[in-house]
Amino acid sequence: MAAQTDQNSKQVTSQWVRETAPVLAHTAGGRDWYVLTLQSPQVAARALPGQFVQIAVPTGTAGAPIDDPLLRRPLSLCTIEPAADRIRVIYRVVGRGTALLSAAVVGQRLDVLGPLGRSFPDPSLQGGALLLIGGGLGIPPLACAGAWAAAAGRSVTAVLGARHAGDLAGIAQVQATGVPVHVLTEDGGAGRRGRVTDGLEQRLRHTAEVWACGPEPMLAAIQSACLHAGTPCWLSMERPMACGFGVCAGCSVPKAADDGYLKACVDGPVFAANVVRLMAANAAPAQSATTTD
Numbered sequence: 360m361a362a363q364t365d366q367n368s369k370q371v372t373s374q375w376v377r378e379t380a381p382v383l384a385h386t387a388g389g390r391d392w393y394v395l396t397l398q399s400p401q402v403a404a405r406a407l408p409g410q411f412v413q414i415a416v417p418t419g420t421a422g423a424p425i426d427d428p429l430l431r432r433p434l435s436l437c438t439i440e441p442a443a444d445r446i447r448v449i450y451r452v453v454g455r456g457t458a459l460l461s462a463a464v465v466g467q468r469l470d471v472l473g474p475l476g477r478s479f480p481d482p483s484l485q486g487g488a489l490l491l492i493g494g495g496l497g498i499p500p501l502a503c504a505g506a507w508a509a510a511a512g513r514s515v516t517a518v519l520g521a522r523h524a525g526d527l528a529g530i531a532q533v534q535a536t537g538v539p540v541h542v543l544t545e546d547g548g549a550g551r552r553g554r555v556t557d558g559l560e561q562r563l564r565h566t567a568e569v570w571a572c573g574p575e576p577m578l579a580a581i582q583s584a585c586l587h588a589g590t591p592c593w594l595s596m597e598r599p600m601a602c603g604f605g606v607c608a609g610c611s612v613p614k615a616a617d618d619g620y621l622k623a624c625v626d627g628p629v630f631a632a633n634v635v636r637l638m639a640a641n642a643a644p645a646q647s648a649t650t651t652d
């Protein structure tokens with residue numbers, strides 16, 4: 360496997376490949392999200408939790424140019440099964456690209472680039488209890504992350520939440536790993552009523568490390584609590600992204616020290632909590648640099 364561990368961060372990067380991947384299964388999971396399973400032996404052999412793939416969106420309308428939409432769509436790996444040559448992603452339909460992707464049928468071949476980005480840190484290089492925190496579409500990548508950490512002998516617990524029960528995308532895949540899962544929803548429709556950050560300070564007393572993925576205000580709250588408690592924390596950030604391999608700089612993330620930017624595609628998407636500056640819930644939204652199709 361062409362993978363490399365960064366000694367400073369303990370994260371893994373891989374040599375990415377371009378692969379034509381047949382759709383093995385594609386099902387609606389909830390109101391507006393889908394579970395897509397692909398036969399992708401080369402990506403499955405190289406990928407580690409926290410990394411993502413860039414999928415070329417199948418063209419929609421008859422007569423449309425074959426490169427429309429032009430940009431691939433980045434999706435995190437939810438499950439990675441090298442022995443079965445399979446990868447799985449879970450995605451929400453938010454715009455044109457994901458709407459077109461949702462029409463892909465079993466047997467159709469998708470153009471996949473990956474694995475891209477840096478993984479979560481190698482769980483075998485650190486001991487102690489690991490807390491996974493996922494919100495909404497941030498839950499799916501924690502399935503393979505939890506399985507990886509549990510296989511490395513770590514004690515793993517997951518706290519997963521969403522606004523409504525129907526938004527708990529990927530929760531079945533996390534539960535399938537055997538990791539104990541605590542569920543919260545804002546409307547109380549599943550699990551306890553509340554947010555994943557409720558009682559976090561108390562949880563951190565029994566936690567050696569946190570891995571989190573979800574909306575930025577949620578990540579900002581987790582970052583703040585972990586920095587305050589001195590608990591090592593890794594955040595997976597889903598920035599709008601064009602190329603996926605460090606060329607376009609569309610996915611810039613401000614550095615914590617305010618001395619420049621990192622790129623979510625090659626420096627992340629998983630970042631140590633102390634290196635990035637996040638936008639808290641009450642902060643004004645920054646303007647995106649570019650928006651292209």
Ligand SMILES: Cc1cc2nc3c(=O)[nH]c(=O)nc-3n(C[C@H](O)[C@H](O)[C@H](O)COP(=O)(O)OP(=O)(O)OC[C@H]3O[C@@H](n4cnc5c(N)ncnc54)[C@H](O)[C@@H]3O)c2cc1C
Nearest residue numbers: 430433434435450451454455456457597598599600601609
């Ligand atoms: C690393 C990563 C992992 C992700 N994992 C998941 C996942 O597992 N599940 C999930 O549901 N979603 C995930 N997302 C979000 C998902 O990629 C978007 O929801 C999806 O790309 C939207 O595509 P669309 O065509 O439907 O939306 P639209 O809004 O119609 O199109 C968005 C298009 O504009 C581009 N764009 C917008 N802003 C910028 C910018 N600043 N610079 C460059 N290009 C820009 C986008 O790249 C894309 O091509 C992830 C994002 C990233 C970066």
